[in-house]
Amino acid sequence: xxxxxxxxxxxxFMRSMLADILTGAGFEVVGEAQTGAEAVKRYxxxxxxxxxxxxxxxxxxxxxxxxAIMKDHPQARILMCSAMGQQALVIEAIQAGARDFVVKPFQxxxxxxAVQRVLG
Amino acid sequence: xxxxxxxxxxxxxxxxxxxxxxxxLLALEKQPAGPAVDQAFRAAHTLKxxxxxMGYGSVTELAHHLEDRLEEVRAGRLVPEPDLxxxxxxxxxxxxxxxxxxxxxxxxxxxxxxxxxxxxxxxNTRTPAAVPDGTGIVAVIRLRPDAPIKSARAMIIMRGLESxxxxxxxxxxxxxxxxxxGLHVFLGHPVDGDAVRNVISGAGxxxxxxxxxxxxxxxxxxxxxxxxxxxxxxxxxxxxxxxxLDRAGEDVTExxxxxxxxxxxxxxxxxxxxxxxxxxxxxxxxxxDMLQLRMVPLADSxxxxxxxxxxxxxxTGRDVALHIDGDDVELDRAxxxxxxxxxxxxxxxxxxxxxxxxxxxxxxxxxATGCIRIAATPERSSVRITVSDDGRGVDxxxxxxxxxxxxxxxxxxxxxxxxxxxxxxxxxxxLSTADEVSAVSGRGVGMDVVxxxxxxxxxxxxxxxxxxxxxxxxxxxxxxxxxxxxLRVRVGxxxxxxxxxxxxxxxxxxxxxxxxxxxVWLRDAAVPLVRLRDVxxxxxxxxxxxxxxxxxxDRKVALAVDELVGREQIQVRSFDDVTGTLPYFTGAILLxxxxxxxxxxxxxxx
Numbered sequence: 084x085x086x087x088x089x090x091x092x093x094x095x096f097m098r099s100m101l102a103d104i105l106t107g108a109g110f111e112v113v114g115e116a117q118t119g120a121e122a123v124k125r126y127x128x129x130x131x132x133x134x135x136x137x138x139x140x141x142x143x144x145x146x147x148x149x150x151a152i153m154k155d156h157p158q159a160r161i162l163m164c165s166a167m168g169q170q171a172l173v174i175e176a177i178q179a180g181a182r183d184f185v186v187k188p189f190q191x192x193x194x195x196x197a198v199q200r201v202l203g
Numbered sequence: 204x205x206x207x208x209x210x211x212x213x214x215x216x217x218x219x220x221x222x223x224x225x226x227x228l229l230a231l232e233k234q235p236a237g238p239a240v241d242q243a244f245r246a247a248h249t250l251k252x253x254x255x256x257m258g259y260g261s262v263t264e265l266a267h268h269l270e271d272r273l274e275e276v277r278a279g280r281l282v283p284e285p286d287l288x289x290x291x292x293x294x295x296x297x298x299x300x301x302x303x304x305x306x307x308x309x310x311x312x313x314x315x316x317x318x319x320x321x322x323x324x325x326x327n328t329r330t331p332a333a334v335p336d337g338t339g340i341v342a343v344i345r346l347r348p349d350a351p352i353k354s355a356r357a358m359i360i361m362r363g364l365e366s367x368x369x370x371x372x373x374x375x376x377x378x379x380x381x382x383x384x385g386l387h388v389f390l391g392h393p394v395d396g397d398a399v400r401n402v403i404s405g406a407g408x409x410x411x412x413x414x415x416x417x418x419x420x421x422x423x424x425x426x427x428x429x430x431x432x433x434x435x436x437x438x439x440x441x442x443x444x445x446x447x448l449d450r451a452g453e454d455v456t457e458x459x460x461x462x463x464x465x466x467x468x469x470x471x472x473x474x475x476x477x478x479x480x481x482x483x484x485x486x487x488x489x490x491x492d493m494l495q496l497r498m499v500p501l502a503d504s505x506x507x508x509x510x511x512x513x514x515x516x517x518x519t520g521r522d523v524a525l526h527i528d529g530d531d532v533e534l535d536r537a538x539x540x541x542x543x544x545x546x547x548x549x550x551x552x553x554x555x556x557x558x559x560x561x562x563x564x565x566x567x568x569x570x571a572t573g574c575i576r577i578a579a580t581p582e583r584s585s586v587r588i589t590v591s592d593d594g595r596g597v598d599x600x601x602x603x604x605x606x607x608x609x610x611x612x613x614x615x616x617x618x619x620x621x622x623x624x625x626x627x628x629x630x631x632x633x634l635s636t637a638d639e640v641s642a643v644s645g646r647g648v649g650m651d652v653v654x655x656x657x658x659x660x661x662x663x664x665x666x667x668x669x670x671x672x673x674x675x676x677x678x679x680x681x682x683x684x685x686x687x688x689x690l691r692v693r694v695g696x697x698x699x700x701x702x703x704x705x706x707x708x709x710x711x712x713x714x715x716x717x718x719x720x721x722x723v724w725l726r727d728a729a730v731p732l733v734r735l736r737d738v739x740x741x742x743x744x745x746x747x748x749x750x751x752x753x754x755x756x757d758r759k760v761a762l763a764v765d766e767l768v769g770r771e772q773i774q775v776r777s778f779d780d781v782t783g784t785l786p787y788f789t790g791a792i793l794l795x796x797x798x799x800x801x802x803x804x805x806x807x808x809x
Contacts, residue, residue, distance in 0.1 A: 165352070168477035170380060173355040183359060183407065186351040200407050 085111040086202070089129055091122040091145065092137040092164065097187075101135055101164070104191045105198070119143025123151045126159065133202060134161045136181065138172050146176045153180035160201045164189075210305055213257050217302045220246045220253075224269075225295050231276070232288045240283075243291075244273040250298060262301045269294050334417045335371040339392035342399060343413040346384035350408035354378035357386055360409070363402040368394055384410075389417075445536065452493045459486050463771065494683055497537070501579050501588075502530035504539045504546065511547050512575060515554040522561045522572045523554055529579035532586055535683040538660055542680070545653045549590045549676055550575060552650070557594030557674055567671065569593065585662070585704055586682060591675035597668040599625045602634075609634060626666040630654040661702060661789060663755055663806050679704075679755075689802070690751060691768035691794065695741035698768060699803045700792050705753045706805060709767055712750050723750055723761040733808050734763045738787065753805030760809050 088110045092098045102112045114129050116122040120143045126134060134152070138145040145163065152159050163176045163184040173184050182201040185194050227243035247270040254262035269291060275281040334341065344360065346353050357378040364370050369391035375382065390399065396414055403412050466479060505527050512525040558564075558573030565571050570593075579588045599620055606612040606628045620628075628634060632651040657664045662680035681704050689700040690709065715724050722729040730752065736745050750761035771794065790802045 166477075168481065170352050170354060173352050174358060174378075177355050177358050177362070184352065184355055196407060200405060203405060 085109055086133065087111050087113040087129065087131040088133040088135065089114045089116065089122070089125055089131040090135050091116040091119070091125075091140065091148065092135070093117045093140045094137075097137065097164070100189060101194070104189065104194050105135075107191075108195050108198070110198075117141075119145055119148035119151075122148045126152050126156065130156070132160065133198060134159060135164055136161050136176075137164050138166070138169055138176065146172060146179055149176055149179040149181050162197055162201045209257065213253055214302055214305055217250055217253050217262075217305075218299070220250050221295060221299045221302065224250070224298075225292065228288055228291050228295065231283050232285065235276075235283050240273060240277050244270060244277060247273055250302075254302075257305070259301070259305060262298060262305075265294060265298050265301060269298070335389050337391045338371055338389040338417045340390045340394040340396070340399070341415045341417055342388040342390060342403060343415055344386050344388065344403055345410045346386075347408050347410040348384065350384060350410075353384045353408075354380065354382045356406065356408050357382060357384075360386075360403055360406040361388065363406050364388055364390065364399065367398040367402050448496055449537075452497060455486075455489055455493045459490055462486055494535075497535050497683065498533040499536045499539050500530060501532050501534055501539060501586075502527075503536075504543045505530045505577060507543075508546055508550055508577070511550055512554060515551045516558075519555055520560065521554055521558050523558050524572050524574055525550070526574065526576045528577070530577075532579040532581055533682075534586055534680065538680055538683075541656060541660055545656055545678075546577070546590070548650070548653050553590065553592040553594065553674070557592040557596075559595050581682075582679070585679050588678040588680065589675055590678070591673060593673040596670045596672055596674055597625060597629070597666070598670065599668075602628050605634060606631070622667050623665065625668070629666070658789065658804065658807075661704060661804075663705070665755070689771055689792070691771055691800070692735075692749075692751060692762075692764040693766040693768050694735045694739060694764050695743065695745060697739075697741070698794065698798070698800045699735075699739075699764075700771070700794075700800050701751055701753075701762070701803050701805050703770075705755060706751055707754045707759075708752045710750050710752060710761070712748055712763060723752075725752065725759075725761070728759075730759045730761045732761045732763055735803075735808075736763070736765070738808050751805065753809075755806045755809060758809060760805070762805060762808065 086109070088105050090098050090101050090105075090112060092101070092115075098115050102115075106112060110133070113131055114125045116125045117140065119140050122134070122136065122140075122145075123143070136145040136149060140148075143151075149161055149163075152161065157180070159180070161181045163173060163181045164187065165173045165176075165184050166187050176184065183197045185197045224243055224246035227239045227246060230237060230239035231243060247266050251263055251266035251270055254260075254266060272281065272287075272291060276283055276287075281287060342364070346356055350356055355378075357373075361370060361373065371389040371391050373389065374387040378386075394414075399414060400412060403409055462482065466483070469475060469479065508527070509525055512523055515521075516523040553575050554573075558575070559567070559569075561571040564573065573592065573594060575590070575592045577588065577590050579586055581587075600618060602625050603612055603618065603620065607614055609631075611628060611631055611634065630650040630653070632649065654664055657678060657680070660680060662678060664679075665677045666674065667677070668674040681702075688703040690703060690706060692699055692701060710723065710725060712723065716722070716732060717724065717729075720734075721732055723732045724730075732750065734747065735741075736747065745765040747763040747765060749765075749767045750763045751767075753760050753762060787803055787807045788801045789804045791799055792802055794800050
């Protein structure tokens with residue numbers, strides 16, 4: 084059975100790109116979210132094997148979403164997707180419980196390496 | 204050890220030796236028997252050593268080749284004919300090019316490194332500050348140089364290690380933006396080496412791992428801690444025309460002002476946040492660097508004062524010794540330059556009017572040799588310089604008599620003025636305590652010029668004197684002219700800037716003002732309240748909610764303002780003629796939003 088992933092990003096382009104990379108590697112994209120709040124809600128419904136989480140999203144940011152998910156699901160495996168220059172936020176996300184991070188612009192190989200580490 | 208830190212030093216030092224080599228080779232051609240051959244040989248030898256220490260193989264070989272040839276010349280087996288010199292000069296040119304290349308290429312491994320498995324193969328081998336007690340294994344880890352957000356990666360590694368062992372600490376202890384990717388993690392017993400390795404290599408972006416015994420760590424670090432070039436290269440100095448430095452400093456300052464103006468106009472949390480905050484940091488660091496470049500020790504201005512005192516003492520037949528303390532305190536060069544004449548005046552004044560003739564001193568039970576002391580001490584963002592003598596002190600009555608004669612003081616009135624009042628009279632243009640204009644202190648810069656110059660530099664001068672015991676001048680100067688922080692305050696419709704140099708705090712006036720509205724209660728101490736509205740003759744009534752507390756020595760004053768607008772970095776532009784303006788203002792600035800504002804000297808209203 085293919086492993087499941089929830090992609091959280093407010094940009095359609097980024098979601099499409101990640102979906103492309105991950106499906107190419109045999110993942111099943113079971114859901115997408117455009118806001119932090121939606122990410123938390125969708126996680127509860129889907130309990131996917133992997134979550135990719137953008138840091139800056141409307142409504143609720145990615146870091147708060149990580150905290151909310153980890154509170155109820157400490158086993159959640161979350162990969163942060165960060166833009167350049169968000170060092171401090173990435174560190175905050177790691178402290179909040181995210182397992183790893185990738186930096187945009189995405190290189191498929193780096194994304195997949197990080198995914199392996201998160202699931203490993 | 205991260206050799207990249209030494210690249211600049213390596214290049215600048217090597218360039219000097221290449222130039223020396225080229226000069227010596229030319230001299231060698233003219234005078235084969237002279238000392239040039241030894242000089243050239245030493246230069247080539249030094250170049251070889253420097254390059255080997257940095258791991259630049261091709262430079263090492265080239266230098267070695269040249270060294271061999273020069274050895275042959277030295278031994279007389281080769282004659283430095285033009286062709287040979289040509290060839291050696293060409294080698295020197297190649298060396299020069301290869302050295303310059305170092306700037307674009309990371310250094311290789313130092314030649315002669317002991318053990319490739321030792322942590323010098325990459326990880327940070329500076330001996331950590333302290334290996335915690337109970338450390339069983341030290342994991343020496345280096346991240347890949349291209350790893351993004353190394354600090355976050357290090358945290359992931361730490362978290363992974365916590366899951367397989369006891370983490371006692373790390374070096375560096377915390378990972379910030381400056382983290383360079385080399386870390387030591389101290390793990391307590393028992394340690395499962397394989398599990399530790401797996402966790403680290405599984406954390407991603409790891410370049411190398413070494414698991415070391417704590418003792419091994421210190422030994423492994425030792426050989427690389429001492430570079431092959433010893434003693435450590437001295438810092439190189441560059442001579443720069445001071446005006447160029449000033450221009451660069453002004454440009455940086457202008458840039459900083461423009462930056463805050465742009466920043467003030469941008470929305471918060473906008474798309475440029477990251478770039479702006481980074482730019483702010485770069486600018487701040489640039490300003491610090493520029494500031495450092497402008498700093499010179501006070502000694503530059505004080506050294507010649509020994510001669511001044513000696514000459515003045517000879518001219519007046521006094522016996523005086525000058526002692527200087529703290530002349531290593533650093534100040535903006537412009538301030539040091541400006542202060543030179545002031546010190547000359549104060550010292551001549553002290554010799555001429557302060558120190559008594561030896562006979563008089565002995566009769567008064569004082570040492571025959573008079574003593575003048577200059578002492579400088581850093582104080583918050585300013586420097587405090589005292590100029591004191593152990594002479595007869597200033598005779599207040601005499602000053603008052605002269606002031607009355609000059610029409611500066613009304614006839615009659617009190618005969619009991621405090622030091623500050625006496626000093627105000629003394630520093631009035633045209634008043635001198637000398638009974639006659641003396642050759643030493645009566646001409647040139649007067650006390651009035653000293654006072655106005657110190658004020659125009661943003662500083663202050665006070666005098667304390669005691670009959671028979673001596674006089675002390677206390678000078679406070681800002682460390683730098685380039686930039687200072689100021690409070691923006693509003694009085695009426697105008698905004699003013701008050702430099703923070705003399706400001707200690709701002710207080711809310713609600714409930715702290717006494718009934719007469721002339722004092723503020725500040726932690727049970729009464730501070731005189733001055734309403735800027737009155738001082739600046741602003742029409743109408745204001746809210747006067749806040750007071751800025753300024754301090755001078757141990758005296759405080761509270762300046763009531765309508766509103767505290769904010770805090771801002773300013774560059775004061777002095778008025779061309781300070782004496783021609785209202786006495787409260789030292790200059791004008793442009794605010795971040797581009798409007799001009801006057802700079803208020805809080806001490807002037809005391």
